[in-house]
Amino acid sequence: MKKYMIGFFSVLFLITGCLIAGYQVSYNNLLEKEKAIELTKNEKNDSIQTRRSSAKGESVSDDAYYLKELHGYVAVYLQDGTTLYETTSLSVNNLPDEVQQDLKNGIYLKSAEELYGFLENYSS
Known part of the structure; x- marks a missing residue:
């Protein structure tokens, strides 16, 4: 055992x-x-x-954004220009022609303050 x-x-x-x-x-x-x-x-x-430097040599901050057109509305992308951050209810047709043209190339905003300022100015 x-x-x-x-x-x-x-x-x-x-x-x-x-x-x-x-x-x-x-x-x-x-x-x-x-x-x-x-x-x-x-x-x-x-x-x-x-x-993190733009073509003009200025520094790009961490909270930079691009505004572009997406399905007829203004969309907010992160600084890489491809990652969608937020969609808005702001119709591109309601914007001035110059801003519409800029949106086709992408509008660069270097801070959240600029982003919210733009959205505030053009929202109804």
Whole structure:
């Protein structure tokens, strides 16, 4: 009977050791993946910050926006010009011709204050 008990506990110890080792390996892999993701984010942020100057040489702030036409209405995009931030109920047809032309190319606004000022001026 002692031989069976020793064998049973040996197998139990071996299985427990394998489970602990497997958990440790998967935990270390998860940590490595998180570090790699964090490094990728940092590199992306660094590359964005190096590109933060406009053609005129002025600095571009973090909260810069572009206004463009989307389905006949004014849409607000983030500073990359492709990520939609917000849609408005401001119809492009109700704007002056000059502003309509500018919207086709995109109107750059360098702050949230400028954005809200524009929307306030042209909303009814």
